[in-house]
Amino acid sequence: MTDAELRRLTEAAALLQQAHATIGMSEDGLLSATGALVSCAAEAASAIADGDPESAQVALSCARGAVVTATYLVRILADAHKTALRREGQHV
Numbered sequence: 001m002t003d004a005e006l007r008r009l010t011e012a013a014a015l016l017q018q019a020h021a022t023i024g025m026s027e028d029g030l031l032s033a034t035g036a037l038v039s040c041a042a043e044a045a046s047a048i049a050d051g052d053p054e055s056a057q058v059a060l061s062c063a064r065g066a067v068v069t070a071t072y073l074v075r076i077l078a079d080a081h082k083t084a085l086r087r088e089g090q091h092v
Helices: 003-023 029-049 053-087
Strands: none
Touching: 003 029, 029 053
């Protein structure tokens, strides 16, 4: 890994950690899944920068789970929104 790549990974990890701190923990399912995804991405970037591919692999697996959860929650929210619009007599 070049010095430039290492610097970019380190910067990315710092930005992701900052984003995770901003999001924080939430009772909202979608926001919580987003926070988990950002946290996993930060862990993966840090692990890669530290030369720890095994930890990066674990963090990326965590991120995949967060993406699946977020996708499911977006679908639920979209369906609920469509149902509410239909109840109000609006076309969807």
